Structures are given as structure tokens and as C-alpha cells.
Amino acid sequence: MRQxxxxxxxxxxxxxxxxxxxxxxxxxxxxxxxxxxxISTTLAITNNFVLNARFTFERRDRLFVRFLRFYAVGLTGIALTDLLFLALTDGLGINANLVKVGSMPLVLALQFVLNKKWSFA
Known part of the structure; x- marks a missing residue:
């Protein structure tokens, strides 16, 4: 729970x-x-990797490999958000800013599970 x-x-x-x-x-x-x-997600992924490696999962070994895994997980967030842009912004005309904000809780939950089980295992 602390993590x-x-x-x-x-x-x-x-x-x-x-x-x-x-x-x-x-x-x-x-x-x-x-x-x-x-671009914005790549910056956030890098920020989050550095802080999570240090404070959440407390790992300092194999940082390059862990970053590549963490970034791959981050790409799932980019892909999921892009799919939502296609469906909701392009398809239904919903404002891209609302789609971006609305996608964040779903992306956060997915990425936590993947990072805990793979990036920092």
C-alpha cells in the first residue's frame, strides 16, 4: 500500500x-x-522513472534496463490515450483537453500494475 x-x-x-x-x-x-x-508523456515518464526508482521501488540496480521497461510501459499509456483521441476527439468531437484529462486515471492504474510487476520486479 505504501508503494x-x-x-x-x-x-x-x-x-x-x-x-x-x-x-x-x-x-x-x-x-x-x-x-x-x-512529447508531454515522454517528459513525464522520465520524471516518474527517476523518482519511482529512488523513492517508491527503491531500486538502483540495472537502471538502464529498468528505464527501458518503464518507458515501454509508458508507451502503453501513450497508445491508450491516442486510441481515446481517435475515438473520442476525432470520432465524436470531444475536446482533446477533456480526453487527455479523462484518460489519466485509467493510464495511471494500468501503468502501476505493469511497472510493479515488470519494470521494478
């Missing part, structure tokens, strides 16, 4: 970074939502 709390708190910092960068790239710079999502 889940730490993962969620660290995830909060990643969510904030992800959302701020996404909003800036998509709304301010006019970047396509899928490209903005890939």
Missing part, C-alpha cells in the same frame, strides 16, 4: 508535468494532440 501511495504522489508530479506541457504544446503552440501527447 501505491508513493507511486500515486509521484504520478501526480508526472501528471502535472504531462498536462502542462500538453496544454502548452497543443493549445498555445498549436501542435497536433497526438504529437503533443507523445
Amino acid at each position: 501505491l501511495v508513493r507511486y500515486t504522489l509521484i504520478g501526480g508530479s508526472g501528471v502535472t508535468l504531462d498536462l502542462v506541457v500538453f496544454l502548452l504544446l497543443h493549445n498555445w503552440a498549436g501542435m497536433d494532440e497526438q504529437i503533443a501527447n507523445a
